[in-house]
Amino acid sequence: MAETTKGFDLSLLEGDYNLSDIPDFTSTDAIELHELKRKLxxxxxxxxxxxxxxxxxxxxxxxxxYFRDLVLEDGVVTADEAERVKKALQDYARAVRIKTRVDSY
Known part of the structure; x- marks a missing residue:
C-alpha cells in the first residue's frame, strides 16, 4: 500500500527513489564543492x-x-509540500545519473 500523509499519496511522486535515499550534504561536501569550483x-x-x-x-x-529537510522539518509531508518532495527527488535522481556517468569512465 502506498504511503499517505494527510490524504496525500507520496507514491505519486517518488518513482524509483524516496526521501530517505537522499544523503545529507555535509560540511565535508561543502568544502569539496568549494575546492572543485576553485580547481574548475x-x-x-x-x-x-x-x-x-x-x-x-x-x-x-x-x-x-535542502528540499528534503524543508519537507520533513515538522515530520509530516502535506499535500502543499508535494512540489518540494518532487523537486528533492528530481534533484536526487539527477545526482544519481551524474554519479553513474562519472563512475563509468
Missing part, C-alpha cells in the same frame, strides 16, 4: 569535464538535501 577555473579538457560532473553531483545532492 584552472582545468582543461577531460579534467574540466570530470570536475564539472562532480560539481553537478554535489550541487544536486545539496539541493535535494
Amino acid at each position: 577555473a584552472e582545468a582543461t579538457g577531460q579534467a574540466r569535464a570530470d570536475i564539472s560532473n562532480k560539481i553537478g553531483y554535489l550541487q544536486f545532492i545539496q539541493a535535494a538535501d
Whole structure:
C-alpha cells in the first residue's frame, strides 16, 4: 500500500527513489564543492569535464538535501509540500545519473 500523509499519496511522486535515499550534504561536501569550483577555473579538457560532473553531483545532492529537510522539518509531508518532495527527488535522481556517468569512465 502506498504511503499517505494527510490524504496525500507520496507514491505519486517518488518513482524509483524516496526521501530517505537522499544523503545529507555535509560540511565535508561543502568544502569539496568549494575546492572543485576553485580547481574548475584552472582545468582543461577531460579534467574540466570530470570536475564539472562532480560539481553537478554535489550541487544536486545539496539541493535535494535542502528540499528534503524543508519537507520533513515538522515530520509530516502535506499535500502543499508535494512540489518540494518532487523537486528533492528530481534533484536526487539527477545526482544519481551524474554519479553513474562519472563512475563509468
